[in-house]
Amino acid sequence: MRKKIIVQINFCIFLFCVILIPQGVFAEKIGISVDQTSIAFDANIDEAQEFVIKVTNSSEKVQEINIGVMDYVIKDDNELEFKQEFDENTGLRNWISSEKENITLEPNQAEEITFVFVAPDSAPVGSHHGVVYFRSNLDNRGDITVQGQIAVHILVNVKGETYASGRVNSFDIPFFVVKNIDYVTEFENMGNIHYVPYGEVVVRNIFTKKEETYKYDKHFVFPGKKFTFAIMGKKIPSIFSLFRVQVNFVDGEGVVRSRNDYMMGYLFPIVICVVIAVLFLIIRWSLKKRGDIKYKRMDNQQKKRVQNSLQKISDEQKKREAKKKKEIKNNFG
Template sequence: MTRTTPQIKKFSKIYQVILVMVLIFGFLPVSAYQTEIISDGGIQNDFVVSPGKIEVFIDAGNQKSVTLSVANRTGRDGRFILSTEDFTGSDDPNLAVVLQGELESSSSLKNFIYFPEEEFTLKHNERALIPITITVPGGTEAGGRFASVFVSFIPAYDESSGPNVSSEARVVARIGSLIFATVNGETFHDGRLLSFQTKNKKSLFGENKIPMQITFENNSTTHLNPYGLVTIRNVFGTKVGEVVIDPWFVLPDSVRLRDFVFSKENLFGMYSATLEMNRGYDDQIDESKINFFVLPIKETSALVLVLIALVVLVLVKNKKKNE
């Protein structure tokens, strides 16, 4: 009969401890993403993906890393799924982007986007920081490439739904972060202001809120971020207000509409609005001017009543003189 030495017993115990640790922790899911607790703002019944827009400039054959944040404020634990989808512009001014689904666009970026895991779980009030790597193969043509990273949320099942409900049936939302990647090199810029007008081309308004529209066209090989300033002056040329037009993106080979409202109390009479629009490259400026009238119903009605009263008074006085 073989006798077990103390040294063999010692190693046997070590192996037993290792085996137990493997059994306990080896089957637990380990996330590749850093998570953190967010401040408890209560249950918002939503989740937040930020930033909503990411812009990168990258050389062909190189890569860049960005971070996407996903915060769970749904009030319940859940599983999150990452996916990518190309998007393009449109000649319809009302469409900012057109998602391509499973299709690969001519300016495709989705196959250049990498993340460690496609799925992860978050408890309520947890945030995950997702490292995203954009790798552009060597020889890629210079210009813009565009894709969205979508985050889909699948809540954990409860007693009312049960574990047999499919994942697809429990998807409550999908939120995307738009990625604009410009491959450095020889690019072509061609953007211009198509129109500046009041909404529906109205020239007479009965209130102090004046809706306006800008239409911008981009025929470049990259996206553009035009911006500008609208200055409002009265009939005497005195400045009465302004509207700052913050940068907004316009994709290549597309037209995009920008709506905004000029609002100011006590407007009355004729006004001019002058737009100075920076195309978003080479400091090129487009200018356009429109005129409009503001006759508020309340003030105009009061003025009409006063005029009627004056006319009646004059007629009465003249009648008395003739008598």
């Protein structure tokens, strides 16, 4: 029963240490701190790689610290599941050795521990990961021993025939935006090594061509796994306009993977209605103007015809009068 209680409490503290609680906070709780949270490097088969971790006793009592290595399985969104057994496909616990397995540190004393990583001939090419942990007893109460540990992530890409392609699986944004928007993108590592993709969102105003660019935070994405990148609570550049939104991610091979979508401010439909109404009024005014000109032209033509008719009548009347005068003159001549 005593052993079971130790393991359960220790495992919970370990999870909080590595995943949820910052190193500084947890170091204060257990009185142990390390100088780095993760170490990443590439390694050739059968080639020794050394790395050093500095561990410090930040408590006011002497601490006996146990040093070990543990593997874990990585799921989507970098969720971790720790494993007691070794898996050479993704693990590395059997390939890391240290000069010491236990150390004793006086209060405020620090010591650098050297570790050696060697990938054997049987090591699969690609991503391998685990943690180096430093464990200490926090409290002894009869049959119950409370332990705490702090850990450093070890990320190794074993060299060989590697590939690091990726793809953008989804890019979800609403079409109508009232005020703020979240740019959420799911990226998938299609390769066999882990890497950090570089991602950004480019928001382009369709009418003014003005662009705004937002950068995603950087995270490792592991082979065959997906990670959801998010930029939260960004204000839409204008609630009166339409935008083309493009997400770009550069994968481990340097290839840009993109997706496009569109969004509009919630008042943009009102702007469209106003524009349509204005265009309608302009067209109506233009047609009326053209009609007035046409009618005016018709009036002018009609007046001209009347004037011509009157002139013709006047000319004919003058001719008749002249003819009549001539006849009278001939009769009395």
